[in-house]
Amino acid sequence: MNVPIIISGGGIIGNYISVRLKRHNIESLIIEKSSEPQDFSAGIRTLTLNNHTLSLLQKEKIEVETAPIDQINALDGEGTGRIKFLSDDIGENFLSHVVMFNELKNKLAKACHERTVFNNQIESIQNLNQNDTNEVLLSNGSSIEAKIIAGCDGRKSNVAKISGLSNKSSEYNQTAITFICKADKNFDRKIAHQVFSEKGIFAVMPMPDRESIDNRCTIVWSVNNKNLEGLSINDFVSSNLSFFESKLGIKLKIDSQLLNFQLSNHHFENYINNSIVLIGDAAHSIHPLAGQGINIGFADADIFCEEVVGAYNKGIAINEAAVLKKYEIRRKGMNLLMLKSMDFFVYFFNDNNSYIRLLRNWGLKTVNKTGFIKAFFTRHASGLNKI
Numbered sequence: 001m002n003v004p005i006i007i008s009g010g011g012i013i014g015n016y017i018s019v020r021l022k023r024h025n026i027e028s029l030i031i032e033k034s035s036e037p038q039d040f041s042a043g044i045r046t047l048t049l050n051n052h053t054l055s056l057l058q059k060e061k062i063e064v065e066t067a068p069i070d071q072i073n074a075l076d077g078e079g080t081g082r083i084k085f086l087s088d089d090i091g092e093n094f095l096s097h098v099v100m101f102n103e104l105k106n107k108l109a110k111a112c113h114e115r116t117v118f119n120n121q122i123e124s125i126q127n128l129n130q131n132d133t134n135e136v137l138l139s140n141g142s143s144i145e146a147k148i149i150a151g152c153d154g155r156k157s158n159v160a161k162i163s164g165l166s167n168k169s170s171e172y173n174q175t176a177i178t179f180i181c182k183a184d185k186n187f188d189r190k191i192a193h194q195v196f197s198e199k200g201i202f203a204v205m206p207m208p209d210r211e212s213i214d215n216r217c218t219i220v221w222s223v224n225n226k227n228l229e230g231l232s233i234n235d236f237v238s239s240n241l242s243f244f245e246s247k248l249g250i251k252l253k254i255d256s257q258l259l260n261f262q263l264s265n266h267h268f269e270n271y272i273n274n275s276i277v278l279i280g281d282a283a284h285s286i287h288p289l290a291g292q293g294i295n296i297g298f299a300d301a302d303i304f305c306e307e308v309v310g311a312y313n314k315g316i317a318i319n320e321a322a323v324l325k326k327y328e329i330r331r332k333g334m335n336l337l338m339l340k341s342m343d344f345f346v347y348f349f350n351d352n353n354s355y356i357r358l359l360r361n362w363g364l365k366t367v368n369k370t371g372f373i374k375a376f377f378t379r380h381a382s383g384l385n386k387i
């Protein structure tokens with residue numbers, strides 16, 4: 001079998017790339033390790049998509065239910081500092097859109113179903129005839145020839161391991177806890193809140209809820225592991241939730257199971273090795289505090305497709321070194337900047353030193369009063385400045 005592009009990983013990013021390339025008549029085959037999805041429930045996990053990501057999905061006619069946000073309030077839990085980011089500040093209707101992870105993943109997976117091989121993974125990649133074609137061996141024993149192998153297989157990427165590319169990673173020693181709540185009437189469904197506190201970074205956002213009867217919202221709460229020592233996640237949440245309720249003036253009733261994830265980051269020094277390309281979480285992962293992980297994955301996928309489609313339309317080989325290098329050059333610096341900015345926020349708001357606390361309060365108030373700095377952050381968060 002012969003196909004121009006093999007995509008390892010049928011997650012959101014891998015499937016999006018396949019859908020977009022198909023629109024431009026470029027065939028791809030997705031190799032997905034897990035079995036065919038059977039669970040079509042909405043689930044608990046949400047994703048915050050910026051305006052740019054949403055427009056990329058709309059172009060591919062992938063429609064999902066959204067909870068749009070036009071204001072984000074960031075507060076210092078131990079002080080009085082706060083910043084309000086408004087969509088009006090940047091002349092947009094909304095800053096971001098909360099969607100259900102499963103709904104988006106399943107819609108994209110459905111669009112790619114006929115070109116996905118489930119329960120399989122790449123075992124080896126062998127370069128044939130001077131870089132032009134690669135022989136890809138799968139775990140089911142079959143062999144496929146491809147020009148490009150796109151690693152979209154997440155933060156433990158198998159393709160990255162095979163490529164021999166090297167990365168830098170670090171642990172945050174934090175756990176992200178996520179769950180759904182029913183909020184009282186004080187919760188405005190267009191506003192997201194984020195509280196930076198010694199009890200963790202606590203984000204509350206509206207979630208898609210067609211009828212809005214239950215006023216449901218989603219919580220993403222990053223907690224230092226030392227605060228969890230000797231406590232179950234349930235005990236920690238039930239004894240600390242009231243702190244954030246009183247800080248925000250909103251009553252929250254837990255309405256789902258509590259999911260938790262260990263937090264770490266990683267970044268590959270190079271995203272390409274010959275015809276192997278790393279995209280999305282396979283190339284980098286960041287702290288979820290600003291909800292940007294999938295957005296920078298989409299920004300990668302956008303540029304990757306732009307370069308490959310551009311080369312294809314000009315009759316240039318799609319795996320030409322310069323084509324893939326351009327993708328790496330256009331994305332690596334931006335991704336690294338995002339990763340470093342997230343790390344700065346995590347460490348700055350994690351420090352209990354009283355001078356740092358004063359600086360935090362002063363910083364939040366100053367940025368809030370300085371229109372152009374605020375607009376700069378808001379434009380980045382909403383995806384207006386391509387991240």
Ligand SMILES: Cc1cc2nc3c(=O)[nH]c(=O)nc-3n(C[C@H](O)[C@H](O)[C@H](O)COP(=O)(O)OP(=O)(O)OC[C@H]3O[C@@H](n4cnc5c(N)ncnc54)[C@H](O)[C@@H]3O)c2cc1C
Pocket residue numbers: 008009010011012013014031032033034046047048049120121122152153154155156157158159176177178220261279280281282288290291292293294295296297
């Ligand atoms: C608690 C939490 C909250 C988050 N919230 C947000 C948010 O609000 N907004 C946001 O932008 N981002 C958020 N993120 C980050 C976001 O979830 C990820 O960036 C995103 O899921 C990455 O997508 P991906 O397709 O690159 O990788 P993945 O979602 O990891 O998909 C990888 C796919 O590859 C498959 N696979 C794995 N190994 C192999 C293999 N060997 N062979 C073949 N297939 C394989 C997997 O089964 C999967 O289908 C959050 C993350 C966490 C932990």
